[in-house]
Amino acid sequence: MKENQKIVIIDYGAGNIQSIKFAIKRLGFDAFLSHDEEEIRNAxxxxxxxVGEAGSAMKMLRSTGLDKVIPELKQPVLGICLGMQLMCNHSEEGDTTGLGIFDAEVERFSKSVKVPQIGWNQIVNLNSHLFDNVEDGEYVYLVHSYYVPECADEIARTAYGVNYSTALHRDNFYGVQFHPEKSSKTGEQILKNFLNL
Structure with missing residues (x-):
């Protein structure tokens, strides 16, 4: 793993920042919170x-200009939960236009399943270095009411009422619907793999 990496967590008022910071600390790295364009570009x-609602999160990104910065980044970027959904074209949540990095639409789970999905579920069809040393069928922790239907950028899948894309990859951009920082050893391995990219 590359020593002395500069790891930046984009700070725009999202809710799960401290737990991500602690998870990275456990891997022996420091992560910095920042909404400064230059710091983010140089990470x-x-x-x-x-964590939160798509419409108000996009409003925050637009108010700081980060909606323009994020799609232009050249280093590995990992979107987590709502972060991944905002990297898609559009979300049904608040009829929100996303960043357009992943060619996918975000939909609400049907009324046939309990919403939000909260708790542990399996990831299968793993197809990325993000999942090195992770077994197909491992369990991860999820909390969400909206999902990405299966799409071309899919690198992992989960079933909850429907099969959906639980992880995405395009170019230097990765997204996971689950919370690696709350997913025990499996999540720790995935974060470690991301830092190894």
Whole structure:
């Protein structure tokens, strides 16, 4: 793993920032919170977290100009939960236009399943270095009411009422619907793999 990496967590008022910071600390690295364009562009790795509502989160990103910065980043970027959803074209939540990094639409789970999905579920069809040393069928922790239907950028899948894309990858951008910082050893391995990219 590259020593002395500069790891920046994009700070735009998302809720799960401290737990991500602690998870990275456990791997022996420091992560910095920042909404400064230059710091974000100069980082070795960027984490784009998200807990909250798509419309108000996009409003925050637009008010700081980060909606323009994030799609232009060249280093590995990891979107987590709402962060991943905001990297898609559009979300049904608040009829929100996203960053357009992943060619996917975000939909609300149907009324046939309990919403939000809260708790542990399996990831299968793992297809990325992000999942090195992670077994197909491992369990991760999820909390969400909206999901990405299966799409071309899918690198992992989960079933909850429907099969959906639980992780995405395009170019230097990665997204996971689950919370690696709350997913025990599996999540720790995935974060370690991201820092190794």
């Amino acid at each position: 070795d790795k960027v984490i784009f977290p998200g």
